[in-house]
Amino acid sequence: MPSDLRPDLPLGLRLREWVKNNTSPAVRRLLTTFYRLASFNEMRSALKFIAQQHGRETFRQRCWLVLRTLKISIAIDCAHRESEILTVIASILATDPAQDGCIVEAGTFKGGSAAKYSLAARMASRSLYIFDSFEGIPHHLEEHATTIDGAPTGFSEGDYAGSLDEVRDAITRYGDISVCNFVKGWFDDTMPAFHPPVAVAYIDVDLASSTRTCLRCLYPLLVADGVIYSQDGHLPLVVDVLRNANFWSDEIKVLAPSIHGLGIRKLVAIYRNDPQ
Numbered sequence: 001m002p003s004d005l006r007p008d009l010p011l012g013l014r015l016r017e018w019v020k021n022n023t024s025p026a027v028r029r030l031l032t033t034f035y036r037l038a039s040f041n042e043m044r045s046a047l048k049f050i051a052q053q054h055g056r057e058t059f060r061q062r063c064w065l066v067l068r069t070l071k072i073s074i075a076i077d078c079a080h081r082e083s084e085i086l087t088v089i090a091s092i093l094a095t096d097p098a099q100d101g102c103i104v105e106a107g108t109f110k111g112g113s114a115a116k117y118s119l120a121a122r123m124a125s126r127s128l129y130i131f132d133s134f135e136g137i138p139h140h141l142e143e144h145a146t147t148i149d150g151a152p153t154g155f156s157e158g159d160y161a162g163s164l165d166e167v168r169d170a171i172t173r174y175g176d177i178s179v180c181n182f183v184k185g186w187f188d189d190t191m192p193a194f195h196p197p198v199a200v201a202y203i204d205v206d207l208a209s210s211t212r213t214c215l216r217c218l219y220p221l222l223v224a225d226g227v228i229y230s231q232d233g234h235l236p237l238v239v240d241v242l243r244n245a246n247f248w249s250d251e252i253k254v255l256a257p258s259i260h261g262l263g264i265r266k267l268v269a270i271y272r273n274d275p276q
């Protein structure tokens with residue numbers, strides 16, 4: 001047994017640690033992608049995505065999207081599962097062509113999720129706005145000890161850094177750069193000046209403070225049948241923000257909206273509930 005397989009960790013975590021410490025990034029991405037694909041849920045969600053019509057896309061385009069998302073996961077370090085991305089892509093494809101609205105990603109890391117969304121945005125004839133510091137997680141004082149499932153977690157300043165050049169290159173290679181707009185900087189500085197209607201937003205920012213800023217700025221821009229996904233529904237501090245009726249009423253001036261999967265899933269969906 002390799003010496004760095006710590007006996008105190010469960011086997012799955014030990015193997016993950018070993019792969020992390022002993023393989024090149026390319027091999028790691030390949031193994032991670034195939035390991036995840038082998039899970040029943042991942043396989044089922046890919047098949048469900050392919051079997052269902054979401055918008056005006058063809059069966060062939062859905063198959064192509066699934067294969068393309070896998071290719072991107074193998075090529076680029078990604079901090080998500082395919083099933084989560086396909087859920088968001090289905091919403092992008094399902095947007096009403098008669099209704100204005102862009103797609104927003106807040107938190108892009110190396111651009112893997114953005115590359116995937118750019119392909120769907122192109123099919124739905126929509127622009128994709130990508131917000132990030134491109135310097136990783138900001139300085140913060142939040143104490144994230146465990147996820148809602150009890151797994152250890154935590155974020156340090158600079159984690160998940162991907163430069164604007166890296167992200168742009170990744171999307172040029174694997175996505176569709178023609179629909180992308182990059183907004184570089186801390187959300188507190190960049191988002192308040194953003195005003196276009198939003199059809200689908202994806203917030204993947206790890207911190208409760210960053211989530212608050214994104215919701216404060218993006219929720220009022222959401223079109224009537226729009227949706228905001230948070231990829232951070234597994235983090236208790238983020239769940240607290242989403243559950244906090246005072247946050248919605250005092251900071252966004254709306255009643256707390258309905259949030260699917262809150263407290264249960266990592267990817268939660270936030271819908272508008274106020275009359276337009």
Ligand SMILES: C[S@@+](CC[C@H](N)C(=O)[O-])C[C@H]1O[C@@H](n2cnc3c(N)ncnc32)[C@H](O)[C@@H]1O
Pocket residue numbers: 077078079080106107108109110111112113131132133134135136137138159160161162185186187188204205206207210
């Ligand atoms: C987990 S990563 C995103 C992962 C990516 N969506 C993926 O699926 O591969 C979180 C990102 O949020 C960004 N971020 C977090 N808080 C931020 C803030 N306040 N302002 C700007 N960027 C922020 C970080 O720079 C980082 O790129």
